[in-house]
Amino acid sequence: MIVRTFFILLCCMTFVQAEDYKSILFVAGKPSHAKGAHEFHQGCDVLAKALDESGLNIKTSVRYDKWPESSAFSNIDAVVIYCDGDKKHILNGHEKELQDLSDRGIGIVALHYAVDGELGPLDQALMNIIGGYYDEKQSKNPIWLATNMNISKHPVANGVIPFDMKDEWYYNINLGDVTPIMSAIPPGEDGKEQVLVWVHKTETGSRGAGFTGGHWHKNWGDTNNRKLVLNLITWTAGIDIPAKGVTTADPIILKNKNILQAVGRGDAKDLKNHLLLGADVNQTNKQNKTGHYYILPLYVAKPIAQRF
Numbered sequence: 001m002i003v004r005t006f007f008i009l010l011c012c013m014t015f016v017q018a019e020d021y022k023s024i025l026f027v028a029g030k031p032s033h034a035k036g037a038h039e040f041h042q043g044c045d046v047l048a049k050a051l052d053e054s055g056l057n058i059k060t061s062v063r064y065d066k067w068p069e070s071s072a073f074s075n076i077d078a079v080v081i082y083c084d085g086d087k088k089h090i091l092n093g094h095e096k097e098l099q100d101l102s103d104r105g106i107g108i109v110a111l112h113y114a115v116d117g118e119l120g121p122l123d124q125a126l127m128n129i130i131g132g133y134y135d136e137k138q139s140k141n142p143i144w145l146a147t148n149m150n151i152s153k154h155p156v157a158n159g160v161i162p163f164d165m166k167d168e169w170y171y172n173i174n175l176g177d178v179t180p181i182m183s184a185i186p187p188g189e190d191g192k193e194q195v196l197v198w199v200h201k202t203e204t205g206s207r208g209a210g211f212t213g214g215h216w217h218k219n220w221g222d223t224n225n226r227k228l229v230l231n232l233i234t235w236t237a238g239i240d241i242p243a244k245g246v247t248t249a250d251p252i253i254l255k256n257k258n259i260l261q262a263v264g265r266g267d268a269k270d271l272k273n274h275l276l277l278g279a280d281v282n283q284t285n286k287q288n289k290t291g292h293y294y295i296l297p298l299y300v301a302k303p304i305a306q307r308f
Contacts, residue, residue, distance in 0.1 A: 021057040022077040022237045024048075028064050029083025029090045029114075038113065039217035040082045046220045047080070050230055050248040056239060067094045078107035078207075078237035082214065085116030085134065092118060095125040102129045107207040107236025111229070112214030115170065123174075130208035131200025132175035141170045143215070146184040146196065156181050156199055156209075156231045159245025163224040168215035169196050176200070178210075182228065197228065199235065207236040221253035 026044040041064055048060040063072060067090050073079070079101060083090040091098055091114075102108055108129050116134035117123040126133040134141070145166040151157045171186055171194035182197040200208040209232045213219065220226050230246035252273045256262040262270040 021059050022239055023075055024051060024058060024060045024078045024080065024233060024237055025068070025072060025076045026060060026062040026080045026082065027068065027090060028062060029088075030065050032084050032088070036217055037215055038084070040084075042217055043111075043214065043220060044080070044082055046251050046253070047226070047229065047233070050226065050251065051233065051246070054230070054246050054248050056234065056242075056246065058234070058237070058239070066090065067097070070097070073101060073106070076101075076106055078109065078233060080109045080111065080233055081114045082111040083114050085113040086118055086136075089114070089117060089122060091122055091125070095121040098125050098129060102202055102206045102208065103204055105204070105206050107209075107233075107238065109209045109211070109233050109236050111211050112168070112170075115173065115210045115212060127174070127176050129200075129202060129206070130210045131178035131198060132173050132210060134170050134212075135172075135174035138174065139170055139172050140186075141168055142186070143168050144186055146186075148184065150183045150193060152179065152181050154179060154181055154199070155241045156228070156235050157245075158231060158241045158243055159247065160224050160228045160231065163222065165213065165219060165222065165225055166216075167213040167219055170212035171196060173198075173210070173212065181209075181232070197232070199232070207238065209233075209236050218253050221250060223250060226251075 026048050028040040028044040031040055032038050044062045048062050051058045051060050081090065098108065110126065110130050115126065115130070115132070117126045119136070123133050143166065145164060146169050147164045149162040149164075151160055151162055169184070169186070173195060175195060175198065178195070178198040178200045180195040180198050183193045183195050185191055185193050196212050198210050202208065211229055211232060213225070227245045227247070230248065231241050234241055234246055254270060254273055256265060256267065256270050256274075259271060259274045262274055
């Protein structure tokens with residue numbers, strides 16, 4: 001009888017633990033730039049997979065190209081938005097829905113162009129929910145190499161080693177009451193440090209965050225850049241971040257559409273990655289749309305291939 005009772009209790013505990021997970025929804029906008037940039041679909045897929053395999057009690061889902069129907073937000077703990085901004089922002093017309101989600105205690109993260117709303121209700125919603133937005137009157141968006149990163153002592157920074165990263169880091173953001181997480185000094189700004197990543201708590205206690213990088217898809221392959229964003233998402237979902245941060249295996253980020261293009265560019269690392277993913281010479285890689293800006297014609301690629 002004692003053994004049977006213990007077995008029943010053990011099963012109940014296992015069931016409760018299995019159900020006690022956090023659910024994170026990624027909303028990916030339509031890719032809008034040349035291949036390799038603004039790869040919102042692939043970027044969300046990479047981050048979602050990393051969280052699913054992190055060992056934390058997290059389940060993710062990804063929705064593409066449009067704002068999901070209300071039923072998609074049932075039992076969600078955080079929403080990550082990675083899309084074009086301004087007039088093409090996926091949130092245009094959905095500002096009240098976003099505010100309602102935040103008021104329910106759901107964390108909101110905006111990545112890269114998603115921090116750029118539109119003058120009026122959307123800018124105000126972003127200010128209320130994530131603590132700031134890209135302001136057309138003052139913010140800047142050059143491609144630049146951020147070095148000597150100043151990373152704050154905050155759980156979101158757990159396990160993150162300062163790194164150098166070339167990206168389209170937005171800065172001079174219109175910020176409200178936020179906690180800076182990562183800052184750097186852009187070139188030509190007279191030594192003024194600019195906030196690139198931040199977190200925010202709303203008046204109701206909900207969590208929001210903004211990350212201004214994320215222009216280049218390949219940057220998700222950087223361990224510390226990716227860890228910082230995974231920590232950011234995890235924090236907004238109300239999860240305690242491990243001391244070493246959200247640790248995941250480095251994803252395979254392909255640069256070229258197929259093996260021949262990798263050979264043509266003399267990119268031995270990318271060639272190896274194609275082979276690791278099981279691609280045939282004439283096949284498009286399994287990540288499909290993560291190509292580079294241009295393709296060398298075969299008559300140019302063949303002579304270069306002799307390097308191998």
